[in-house]
Amino acid sequence: MQAFANTERQNQTTVSEFILLGFGELPNLHILLFLFFLIIYLTTITGNLLIVFLVMTIQNLHTPMYFFLGNLSFLESCYSSTILPRMLTGLLTRENTISIKNCFLPFFIFSCLGGSECYLLSVMSYDRYLAVCKPLHYATIMNSRLCLQLSAVSWVSGVLVGTSITVSVSQLSFCGPNVIDHYLCDLSPVIKEISCSDTFIVEMSAFIFACVFTLPPFILTVISYIFIIVTVFRIPSAIGRQKAFSTCSSHLTVVALFYGTLMLVYMLPRSTNLRYVKKIFSLFYTVLTPMVNPLIYSLRNKEVKDALQKVISKLIIYTIFQKSSF
Numbered sequence: 001m002q003a004f005a006n007t008e009r010q011n012q013t014t015v016s017e018f019i020l021l022g023f024g025e026l027p028n029l030h031i032l033l034f035l036f037f038l039i040i041y042l043t044t045i046t047g048n049l050l051i052v053f054l055v056m057t058i059q060n061l062h063t064p065m066y067f068f069l070g071n072l073s074f075l076e077s078c079y080s081s082t083i084l085p086r087m088l089t090g091l092l093t094r095e096n097t098i099s100i101k102n103c104f105l106p107f108f109i110f111s112c113l114g115g116s117e118c119y120l121l122s123v124m125s126y127d128r129y130l131a132v133c134k135p136l137h138y139a140t141i142m143n144s145r146l147c148l149q150l151s152a153v154s155w156v157s158g159v160l161v162g163t164s165i166t167v168s169v170s171q172l173s174f175c176g177p178n179v180i181d182h183y184l185c186d187l188s189p190v191i192k193e194i195s196c197s198d199t200f201i202v203e204m205s206a207f208i209f210a211c212v213f214t215l216p217p218f219i220l221t222v223i224s225y226i227f228i229i230v231t232v233f234r235i236p237s238a239i240g241r242q243k244a245f246s247t248c249s250s251h252l253t254v255v256a257l258f259y260g261t262l263m264l265v266y267m268l269p270r271s272t273n274l275r276y277v278k279k280i281f282s283l284f285y286t287v288l289t290p291m292v293n294p295l296i297y298s299l300r301n302k303e304v305k306d307a308l309q310k311v312i313s314k315l316i317i318y319t320i321f322q323k324s325s326f
Helices: 002-010 027-057 064-093 100-133 144-170 187-194 200-234 238-267 275-299 302-325
Strands: 017-020 097-099
Touching: 017 100, 027 064, 027 275, 027 302, 064 100, 064 144, 064 275, 097 100, 100 144, 100 187, 100 200, 100 238, 144 187, 144 200, 200 238, 238 275
Parallel strands: none
Antiparallel strands: 017 097
């Protein structure tokens, strides 16, 4: 029956463009949704690029932890810029048609950045593990060379997983209906709803690539925090425990939010009734996580707040000096 269904679909006309439904079921809220996501996008870009700027310019932040945080913030800016501008355009113009090329290019970038984020979060957890569990050897182990190598591995791994999955999916044929009930060209709706090819090999390939490139960093992140929590509870003084945990709590919050919602979306059973729920949950790791990262790190991190205050003070002094010179 499956082979017959695939043959029947292959006899249909091949489509050259897709229709992203987005939030088409809420037409009366498009303007409100546009303003809501516009605020999120501006906040995301401003917050993340501000962290990148602070890490690059403030001497006190030239440490491994903030080097990786700067990488994460830059990644989140790119991540958000891959998804939100298209979503905002669709909400404002109500133009939901997209060519196959314009569908797969953001999908490729989105996959690369998602894979890179998985590795970068694991690298940051390893950095915190060394800082808390191996404090005497931290400076020796986590030197500038290792920081660059770990960062490069994170970005290259993301490109590899994104390229592998995109190449596999691009080999498929697509026929009617060409409607994707999502706000982006995600893997599951593209394969399940509009492909008229046999998708078993592609699904298995995507599953294998995802396991190889994302499962190890997730396991490393979990193991690192198990050791961190055990070490923190062994610290005799309450002040010492609080100080040690405060260096990790921000990162742990980001990891829980990113992986928690990601797993919910991809582990929930395939069902028409759950399609809208998955779409809402996917907003957390695609839209909200990039926005809350700078908020979490800046609000819970004294060094970042001090660096921001220093920059603001310099800007105020510079502005006053410029006005007085006139």
